[in-house]
Amino acid sequence: MTLTIEHTEAEGTLLLGTSRGDGSAEVVKALGWRWGRSIGLWFVPRSRDAAPKRPLIEQTARQLREAGFEVEVSIDTTTGNREEAEARRAERAQARSGRLADRAEREQTKADQRYAASRKIADGIPFGQPILLGHHSQARAERDARKIRSHMEANIEHQERANAAAAAAATAAAGPQYRHNPVTVANRIERLGAEIRRMERALEQSAAAGHRRQDLEDQLAIHRADLEHWQKVRAEQLETGQATNYGRENVAVGDLVKIGGSWHTVARCNAKTVAVETGYSWTNKAPWHTVQDHRPRALAEVEGSKVQG
The missing domain is CATH 2.30.30 (SH3 type barrels.)
Known part of the structure; x- marks a missing residue:
């Protein structure tokens, strides 16, 4: 059986050719790969729109071969259109927001059900009625108290999960807009510029070879493309007045x-x-x-x- 490890910028790192029960799952799962139900393939998390993780790809191929598989590796490091990459990122963010919103709704439903169950039991007990020790009602009253406590504890737990999922959904939904905030864009340009300079120095000063050097070159190509894209975005923001461009040439002490x-x-x-x-x-x-x-x-x-x- 021949398996293919394939990496592209748009799709990330995928494993093609596996089948249920063939033994490949045990190998790749231990290396951090995850199963994508929607695509029906094993994938490397956070590998889309990113440089290939060559050491992991090589380790995966080696261990799969040791397990008896024939393995082909295809790595395409072509840097694609950054606007399309941003569109894919925004689409993933919206999908994540939707999944988290669904989770929040499910947890909220469970929280409401548990609260209603506790109220139903409590409403059947006269207000202020204590547990009558030695009375024939004692056992039932104690069971009711335990049930109320259990329902309320579960209500709190589900409510906390619902709140956390709802907050995460809102964050994911706002992510694409936040990425284009003028200050965020300017910060990103500075960070990318610093990273590019660091990588260029590393390539010039280091005798790094093999995967280490290739990893730097892969990431450097992506950073350069990203920097060019965000510089264009900032130029447009400056032109439309969304961003400011103050400096010591137009601001003085005392202003x-x-x-x-x-x-x-x-x-x-x-x-x-x-x-x-x-x-x-x-x-x-x-x-x-x-x-x-x-x-x-x-x-x-x-x-x-x-x-x-």
């Missing part, structure tokens, strides 16, 4: 800048950050791309005098 919804007086203008007064002996620094608005000192003083007058 006011708005950061995080609050206005601050500028204490120092640096190349990448602005330092603002805090009212204490120290200043706080913030990246320029987090500045939401700006008022020159002269304008701020005029507006302040008008307010006082």
Whole structure:
């Protein structure tokens, strides 16, 4: 039997050609692969729109061969359209949000059922009625108390699960929009730039060979494509006014800048950050791309005098 380990950017790392009971499941499951019911294949988690995990792929192929399988490996590192990759990411986020919302609804139903069951028992007991020790009703009253406690504990547990799933569903649904937040985009560009420079230095200075070097080159290609994409996104945000572009060329000491919804007086203008007064002996620094608005000192003083007058 021939199995194929296949990696593409859009589909991730998949194992093709397996069948139930052929012994492959025991091998790949122990290596961290998961079974995808919707696709009917084993897959490597978080491998879509990512660089191939070559050491894991090689280890999987080796152990499958040792188990008696013929294994072919196909790795395609072609970097595709980033807008399409973002669309796939958004689709996965919405699907995850839907699954979590369904889970929250199921857990909420169970919580409500348990609460209703506890109320049904409690409503049959006269208000304030104690357990009468030695009375023929004692055994039943104690059973009712245990049932009420059990239902309420289960109600709390299911309610906590429902709340957690609902919160996770909301986070997943908001993910794509958050990824395009102007500040988030600018932060991502800085992070990608730093990562690219680090990887380039590693390739230049290191004698890394084999998988280590190939892993760096794979990831570097993806980072470069991502950086180009997000730079275009930021350029569009600047053009449409969604993002700001303040710096020491248009902000001076003593001016006011708005950061995080609050206005601050500028204490120092640096190349990448602005330092603002805090009212204490120290200043706080913030990246320029987090500045939401700006008022020159002269304008701020005029507006302040008008307010006082």
